[in-house]
Amino acid sequence: MxxxxxxxxxxxxxxxxxxxxxxxxxxxxxxxxxxxxxxxxxxxxxxxxxxxxxxxxMPLEAVRRLLDFAAQPEADCGDINELIDDQLGRVRARIESLRALERQLAALRAQCGEPHAARECGILQELVAAAHGEACACHEPEG
CATH class of the missing domain: 1.10.1660.10 (Multidrug-efflux Transporter Regulator; Chain: A; Domain 2)
Structure with a gap:
């Protein structure tokens, strides 16, 4: 083909x-x-x-390693387990990062309840404040 x-x-x-x-x-x-x-x-x-x-x-290097293992069916699969465990760890870290992003967006969304003029929009005010280096509702103060 x-x-x-x-x-x-x-x-x-x-x-x-x-x-x-x-x-x-x-x-x-x-x-x-x-x-x-x-x-x-x-x-x-x-x-x-x-x-x-x-x-x-999976990153390309992990795919390459898995292909190598597939070509050697008698090889021990311990390294395959480790490879998948590493990927699982990356996925879990990304999930936690996405949960933090969700909380940030929800906090930002809470700043504007009803539609009105953009100049009065709490979301825009927060984003502008953050752009000026001020604290914003979507990021917890460091401390």
């Missing part, structure tokens, strides 16, 4: 496929006599694996 067909079959953009090839995540395909790249089922399966890992927000 050609790169466009591979892209369609996996939902991965053509440029991303080329990037994965350059990054060594996807083996270079054979070339047809006309110079077109010829991708096979192995490329499709590997690209689907990479796509799934990326959907789990």
């Amino acid at each position: 050609r790169i466009g067909e591979l892209a369609k079959a996996t939902g991965v953009d053509v440029e991303t496929i080329r990037y994965y090839e350059r990054a060594g995540l996807l083996p270079e395909p054979a070339r047809e006599s006309n110079g077109y790249r010829a991708y096979g089922i192995g490329h499709l399966e590997r690209l689907a694996f990479v796509r799934h890992c990326r959907a789990l927000d």
Whole structure:
């Protein structure tokens, strides 16, 4: 199959496929006599694996390591567990960061209850105050 067909079959953009090839995540395909790249089922399966890992927000280096493990089925999976634990830690940290952002936005939203003229908007007043280096409702004072 050609790169466009591979892209369609996996939902991965053509440029991303080329990037994965350059990054060594996807083996270079054979070339047809006309110079077109010829991708096979192995490329499709590997690209689907990479796509799934990326959907789990794994960094490319982690994906590369997982591909190495997949190629060595007799290897101990302890390092795989550690890799997933690390990713889980990153996700949990991001969730906590998003919760803090949610609290900040809720505090900011509470500054303006009813629609009225922008010059009287508590949200804008808070944002302008913060831009001037003043305390704002969405950030707790440091102390």
